[in-house]
Amino acid sequence: MPGALHSLLLTLVAALDVALALSLSPRNTTVQSTQQLLSAYQLLNFTVGGRLASAVPLEKPCFSSYEGKPVAANSAACAAVQANYTDPTFRVTQFGAYMLPQWETCQAQASNGCLLDSNDPTNPLAFQGADCRLGNIPPHYIKVKSASDVQAALAFSRSTGIRLSVKNKGHDYKGRSSGKDTLSLWTTGLNSISHNAKFKPTGCQATYDAITVGPGVLTQDVYEFADSVNRTVIGGYHQTIGFGGGYFLGGGHSILSPVYGLAVDRVVQVKVVTPDGVLRTANACQNSDLFFALRGGGGSTFGVVIESSHRTEPRITIQASVLRFTPSASDDLAEWYSLMVNQSHGWAQAGWGGHIVGPTLVHVNPLLNHTAAQASMKPAVDFVTARNGSVVVEELPSWLAFFNKYVTMAQAAVGPELELGTRLIPTSVFTSEAGRAALIALIKENLPIASPYIVAGTPFNFKAETNATSVTPAWRNSVWHLSIKAQFEYNTTLAERKTLYNGLETRLQKFRDLTPGSGAYFNEGDVYEPDHETSYWGANYPKLLAVKRKYDPEGLLDCWQCVGWKGASDPLYQCYVSL
Numbered sequence: 235m236p237g238a239l240h241s242l243l244l245t246l247v248a249a250l251d252v253a254l255a256l257s258l259s260p261r262n263t264t265v266q267s268t269q270q271l272l273s274a275y276q277l278l279n280f281t282v283g284g285r286l287a288s289a290v291p292l293e294k295p296c297f298s299s300y301e302g303k304p305v306a307a308n309s310a311a312c313a314a315v316q317a318n319y320t321d322p323t324f325r326v327t328q329f330g331a332y333m334l335p336q337w338e339t340c341q342a343q344a345s346n347g348c349l350l351d352s353n354d355p356t357n358p359l360a361f362q363g364a365d366c367r368l369g370n371i372p373p374h375y376i377k378v379k380s381a382s383d384v385q386a387a388l389a390f391s392r393s394t395g396i397r398l399s400v401k402n403k404g405h406d407y408k409g410r411s412s413g414k415d416t417l418s419l420w421t422t423g424l425n426s427i428s429h430n431a432k433f434k435p436t437g438c439q440a441t442y443d444a445i446t447v448g449p450g451v452l453t454q455d456v457y458e459f460a461d462s463v464n465r466t467v468i469g470g471y472h473q474t475i476g477f478g479g480g481y482f483l484g485g486g487h488s489i490l491s492p493v494y495g496l497a498v499d500r501v502v503q504v505k506v507v508t509p510d511g512v513l514r515t516a517n518a519c520q521n522s523d524l525f526f527a528l529r530g531g532g533g534s535t536f537g538v539v540i541e542s543s544h545r546t547e548p549r550i551t552i553q554a555s556v557l558r559f560t561p562s563a564s565d566d567l568a569e570w571y572s573l574m575v576n577q578s579h580g581w582a583q584a585g586w587g588g589h590i591v592g593p594t595l596v597h598v599n600p601l602l603n604h605t606a607a608q609a610s611m612k613p614a615v616d617f618v619t620a621r622n623g624s625v626v627v628e629e630l631p632s633w634l635a636f637f638n639k640y641v642t643m644a645q646a647a648v649g650p651e652l653e654l655g656t657r658l659i660p661t662s663v664f665t666s667e668a669g670r671a672a673l674i675a676l677i678k679e680n681l682p683i684a685s686p687y688i689v690a691g692t693p694f695n696f697k698a699e700t701n702a703t704s705v706t707p708a709w710r711n712s713v714w715h716l717s718i719k720a721q722f723e724y725n726t727t728l729a730e731r732k733t734l735y736n737g738l739e740t741r742l743q744k745f746r747d748l749t750p751g752s753g754a755y756f757n758e759g760d761v762y763e764p765d766h767e768t769s770y771w772g773a774n775y776p777k778l779l780a781v782k783r784k785y786d787p788e789g790l791l792d793c794w795q796c797v798g799w800k801g802a803s804d805p806l807y808q809c810y811v812s813l
Contacts, residue, residue, distance in 0.1 A: 271394065274390065274393075274394055275374065278376075278386060278387070278390050281386045282376050282379075282382075282383045282386055282387075283379070285376055285377045285378075285379065285383070286374060286375075286376050287329070287374065287375055287376075287377065288373060288374055289329055289330050289368070289371050289372055289373055289374065289375055289418070290330055290368070290371075291330045291338060291347075291348035291366055291367075291368060291369070291371060292315060292325070292328050292330045292331035292338070292348075293315055293348045293349060293350050293361070293366065294330075294348060294366050295307060295308035295309075295311035295312040295315060296312035296315060296316070296350065296360075296361040296366075297348065297361050297364060297365070297366035298362075299364070299365040299366060300365070300366045300367075301365070301366075301367055301368065302365055312361075315350070315355070316350065316355040316356050317355075319350055319352065319355040319649050320352060320355075320647065320648055320649030320650075321648075322472070322473060322474040322645075322648045323473065323474060325404060325474075325648055325649075326403050326404065326422070326452070326474040329375055329377075329401070329418075329420055330371050331404060332404040332406070332411070332412060333403075333404045333405050333406075333474075333648040333649075334406070334407060334648070334650075334651060334652055335349055335352070335649065335651055336409075336651040336653075336722055337370060337406065337409040337411075337412045338369055338370060338371050338412065339369040339370055339809070340367075340369045340370045340414055340808070340809035341370070341728070341731060341809055341810065341811050342728070342808065342809050342810060342811050342812065343728075343809070344727070344728055345364075345365065345367070346367050346369050346809075347367060347369040347370075348366035348367055348368070348369060349651075349724040350724060351723070351724050352649040352650045352651070352723075352724065353650075353723075355649075359725075360724050360725070368414075369414070369809070370409065370412045370413065370414045370809040371412055371414075372399055372401075372412065372413055372414075372415075372416045372417060372418035373415065374417050374418070375401070375417070375418035375419070375420045376417070376418070376419055376420065377420050377422070377423050378419050378420060378421045378423060378424060378538075379423055379424070380540075381505075381507050381513045381540050383419070384419060384507040384538045384540070385507060385511045385513075387417060387419055388507070388509060388510075388511045388790060389511065390417065391417065391790060392788070392790060396415075396416070396417050397413065397415070397416045397417070397792070397806050398416055398417055398418070398419065398790070398791060399411060399412060399413035399416040399417070399418045399419070399534075399793075400418065400419045400421065400533075400534035400538055400791075401418050401419070401420050401421070401422075402420075402421045402422055402449050402450060402476035402479035402480060403422060403450075403452070403474050403475060403476040403479070405472065405474070405475050405476070405480070405481075406480065406757075407652075407653075407654050407757065407758050407759075407761075408759065408761050408794050408795065409761070409794060409809075409810065410480075410533050410534075410793040410794050410796065411480070413806060414808060414809050416806070419538055421448075421449045421450055421476070421479065421538065421539070422450040422476070423450055424448030424449050424450045424540060424541070425447075425448050425450040425451045425452075425455075426446075426447065426448045426451070426541070427445065427446070427447050427448070427451050427455070427456065427459050428445070428446050429443075429444070429445050429446075429459070429460075429463045429465070429546075430443075430444055430446065431443045433446070433502070433503075433543055433545075435502050435503040435517035435518065435519060435543070436503065436515045436517060436519070436520060437517070437519040437520045438517060438518060438519040442502050442543075442545040442546075443465065443545060443546050444502055444543045444544060444545050444546060445459065445460055445465070445467055445543070445544055445546055446503075446541060446542070446543040446544075447477055447478040447541070447542060447543075447544070448478060448540070448541055449476050449477075449478040449479035449539050449540075449541075449542070450476055450478075450479070451476065451477050451478060452473060452474055452475070452476070452477070453469045453470050453472060453473060453474070453475040453476075453477045453481075454473040454474070454637070454642075455477075456469060456477045457469065457633065457634050457637055458634060460546060460634075461549065461632055461633070461634040464548065464549045465546040465547065465548060465549060466490075466546060466547040466548065466549055466550050466632070466633045467500075467544060467546050467547075468488045468490050468491065468494045468495065468497065468500050468544075468547070469481070469486070469488055469497065470486065470487075470488060470497075471488070471489060471589065471641055471644075471645055471646070472641070472645045472646060473641075473642060473645065477544075478539060478541070478542040478544075479539060480532075480533060480534070480757065481497060481757070482497035482498060482500075482501055482529075482542065482544075483528060483530070483531065483532055483533060483534075483539070484530065484532040484533065484705075484755070484756040484757035485497065485498055485530050485532075485705040485709065485755060485756060485757060486498060486757075487689060487691035487692070487715060487755065488587070488691055489587035489588045489589065489596075489597070489598055489689070489690065489691050490587055490598070490600065490633070491587060491691045491692060491693050491694075491696070492582055492585055492586065492587040492690065492691070492692065492693065492694040492695050492696070493585050493587070493600055493601060493695055493696065494547060494600075494696060495693045495696035495698060496530075496693050496696075496703070496705065496709065497544070498529040498530045498703040498704075498705055499693065499696060499698055499699075499702075499703060500544045500545050501528075501529060501542055501543065501544050501545075502517060502518075502543050502544065502545055503515065503516070503517040503525075503542065503543040504516045504517070504525065504528050504539055504541070504542045504543075505539070505540045505541040505542070506524070506528065506536070506537040506538065506539050506540060507537050507538045507540060508524070508536065508537040508785040508786070509536075509537060509785060509786035509788070509790040509791050510785060510786070510787075513540065514537075516528060518702075523777075523780075523781050523784070524536065524537075524781060524785060526701075526702070526703070526704055526777070526781070527704055527777075527778055527781040527782070527797070529702065529703040529704055529705075530703045530704035530705035530756070530771070530774075531704045531771070531778050531781070531782075531797050532756040532757070532770065532796055532797065533756075533793045533796040533797075534791055534793060534796075535782060535786070535791050535792065535793055535796040535797050535798065535799070536781065536782065536785060536786070536791075536797070537785065537786075537791070549631075549632050549633075550600045550632065550633060551600070551629060551630070551631060551632070552598050552599070552600060552629070552630045552631075552632065552633055552635070552636045553598065553599040553600075553602050553603075553604060553607035553627070553628075553629055553630075554596075554597070554598050554626070554627070554628055554629075554630055554636050554639075554640065555586075555588075555595065555596070555597045555598075555599075555607065555611045555614070555615075555626070555627045556595070556596050556624075556626040556627075556640060557594070557595040557596075557611075557614055557615065557618045557623065557624065557625055557626070558593060558594045558595075558618070558623055558624045559593045559617075559618045559621040559622070559623025559624070560593065560621070560623070561593050561621075562621065566593070566621065567592065567593060567681055567685065568674075568677075568678045568681060569617075570593055570617065571590075571674065571677045571678070571681075571685075571686075572674045572678075573613060573614065573617055574590050574595070574614075574688065575664070575670050575673050575674050575677070576670060577613055577614065578664060578690060578713050578714065579661065579664035579665060579713055580610075581597065581610065581690065582661075582690065582692075582694040582695070582713045583694075583695070584599065584601070584602060584606075584610050585599045585600065585601035585602060585695060586598070586599045586610070586690065587599075587690045587691050588689075588690050588691075589644070589687070589688065589689055589690070590687075590688035590690070591685055591686075591687045591688065592685040593623070594644075595614060596640060596644055597611070597690065598633075598636060600633075604627075604628075604629045607627060607629075608627050611627055615627065650721055651721060651722035651723065651724075651726075652719050652720075652721055653719060653720045653721070653722070653734070653735065653738060653761060654717045654718070654719050654758050654759075654760070655717065655718050655719070655738050655739070655741070655742035655759070655760035655763075656715060656716065656717040656718075656742075656754045656755050656758050656759050656760065657715075657716050657717075657742065657745040657746060657749055657752065657753075657754055658692065658706070658708045658709060658712040658714070658715055658716075658749070658752045658753050658754060658755070659673065659712055659713060659714040659715075659716050659745075659748075659749060659752070660708065660711055660712050660713070660749055660751075660752050661694075661711050661712060661713050662711075663713075663748065663749065664713050669748075672748055673748065676744055676745060676748060679741075679744075680718055680741060683718075683741070684718060684719055684720075686716050686717065686718050687716070687717045687718075687719070688714050688715075688716055688717075689714065689715040689716075689717070690713065690714060690715075691715055692709055692710075692712045692713060692714070692715060693709060693710060694712075694713060698710060704771060704774045704777070704778055705756075705770075705771070705774075706753035706754075706768075706769065706770055706771050706772040706774070707753075707772050707773065707774075708751075708752045708753035708772060709753070712752065715755055715758075716745065717758060718738065718741055718742060718745075719738070720734040720735065720737060720738040721734075722734060728811070731811055732811055732813060735761070735762065735811060735813055736813060738760070739760070739762060739813075742760055753768070753769045753770060753771075753772055754769040754770060755770075756770040756771075759795075761794070761810070762813055763795060766795045770795075771797075775797070778797045778798075779797060779798055781797075782797045782798035783798065786798070792804070792806060794807060794810065
C-alpha cells in the first residue's frame with residue numbers, strides 16, 4: 235500500500251475511534267441512539283473503502299417472507315441456490331453460507347433461520363409458507379483487503395461495543411465464524427500467494443523453502459501452485475479450506491501428517507493484527523510467545539491473520555491405497571473395523587496416513603516403494619477382494635495427482651447439518667490386546683447409528699521441536715483421530731436437537747473413558763467438549779491464557795471454547811443450544 239494512503243487510513247481509524255468515543259456510550263453498553271450507530275457504520279464504511287456490506291441468508295431468494303415481512307421470491311436465484319446447495323465451491327463464494335448450515339441459524343430459538351432441505355433442496359416444505367430469518371449470520375461484514383480494514387474494525391468494536399467475528403471459508407464445525415449481531419471480518423479476499431526457496435523469517439538466520447499465502451487462498455490452489463514449482467505443501471483434505479486461516483491455527487491435520495507433521499509444525503512465520511490494533515510479525519525470533527499461540531491456540535482469539543509462510547517439501551511420489559466394498563453379511567462392517575484397529579499401528583509405523591469411513595479406506599504413503607506398499611496393505615486388500623470389492627494400490631507422481639484423482643470425490647460433504655465429536659486415540663490402545671479389544675467393541679456399538687470417521691493423520695513419525703507448538707501433546711502419541719457424528723434436518727425441533735446433542739455426548743464419553751489423558755482436535759471437537767482447555771491444549775493452556783491476556787487485555791476477540799473465552803452465558807453465544 236502506498237505510504238500516503240496507508241497514513242490516511244490510519245488517520246481515519248484514529249478519527250473513528252475518537253468520534254465514537256465522544257458520541258457513543260462506553261464499550262459493552264448500548265449506543266445512545268440508532269442514529270449514532272448508523273453514523274458510526276457510515277464512517278466505518280468510508281474508512282474501509284465502501285466494503286462494509288449487509289448480509290442476507292444464502293437461501294433467501296426461495297422465501298416469500300423475510301424477518302416476518304412479505305418479500306418477493308426470486309425463482310431464478312432460488313434455482314441456482316438449490317442446484318448448488320451442497321457444492322462447496324459455490325458456498326465458499328457466499329458470505330451468508332456456511333459449510334455446516336446449522337451455524338447460519340439461531341439454534342437456541344425455534345424457527346430462527348433460513349434453510350433448505352439438504353437431502354432435496356427443491357423440497358417446497360422447507361420454504362413455502364415459512365419465514366426466512368437472518369439467524370446467527372452476522373448482519374454486517376467487511377470484505378477485508380488489508381490490515382488497515384482489521385484495525386478499523388477493532389477500533390469500531392472497542393468504541394461501540396459491537397462484537398466481532400471472523401469468517402474465512404466457512405469450514406467451522408463449532409460456529410465460531412458466525413455470530414448473531416456481530417460485525418464480521420470476511421478474510422476470503424486475502425488470497426496472495428508466493429514462493430521463496432530461501433525464505434528467511436524476519437529477524438532469523440535460518441532459511442526455508444516456503445510458500446507464503448493470505449488466509450483466503452483455497453487449499454486446492456495452494457497444492458496446484460506448489461506443484462508448479464516442483465514442491466509439496468502439507469494441507470487439508472478438501473478443496474475449499476482456507477489454507478492460511480483457521481485450519482493451521484487450530485493444528486491442521488493431513489493424511490501426510492504421519493511423516494511430515496501437522497500444519498502448525500510447518501508454519502514458520504505469521505503476520506497478524508492483534509486485538510490492540512497492531513500488525514505484528516510473529517516467528518521463532520520475534521514475538522515468539524504469540525507465534526507459539528498461533529501454532530495451535532486456535533480460532534481468531536489471538537488476532538486476525540493477514541499472511542502466513544509455510545515450509546514445503548520436494549515433489550513426492552505417492553503410493554495410494556483405495557479400497558471399497560459393499561457389506562453383505564451382517565458382521566462385515568464390524569470385522570472390517572476390527573481389521574483396521576489391528577493393522578493401523580503397523581501402518582502408522584510404515585508411514586501410511588489416510589481416512590477410513592464405513593467400508594472405505596483411502597491411504598497414502600510417501601515412504602514406501604510400490605512393492606512394499608502392496609505388501610503392507612495385503613491384509614486389507616485380501617479382505618476387500620474376498621467380498622468382491624474395489625481394490626486399487628497404485629503409484630502416483632505427486633501429491634497433487636493423488637488429490638485431483640481421489641480427494642475431490644471423497645472430501646467431506648457440505649450442506650447437511652452435521653455435528654462432530656472427536657477423540658485422539660493413543661498408541662497405547664493399539665499396542666495392547668485389551669486396548670484393541672475395547673476400541674473394537676466401542677466402534678461396533680456405534681455402527682448401528684453411524685460409522686466412525688477415522689483420520690490416520692497424527693504426526694506419528696514426525697520429530698517435532700519440543701514445546702514449539704500449542705496443540706495438545708496428545709497429538710504426538712496417537713495413531714487415530716476418531717470422530718462420530720449426529721445429523722440434524724432443516725426442520726429438527728429444539729427438543730430433538732437437544733436429544734441429538736446429548737446422544738452424541740453419551741456416545742463420545744465412552745471414547746473419552748477409554749483414553750484418559752488424551753485429547754481432541756480443536757477444529758473438529760465436540761461443541762460441548764467438557765474440560766475443553768485440557769482436551770484441546772493440555773499443559774499448554776496456562777501459557778496460552780497468559781499470551782491471550784497480554785495481547786488482548788480487554789477481551790476484544792472471543793469465540794466459543796477458545797482460549798480465554800467468556801463462557802457460554804455471554805450474549806455472544808445466545809444462539810447455542812443450552813443442554
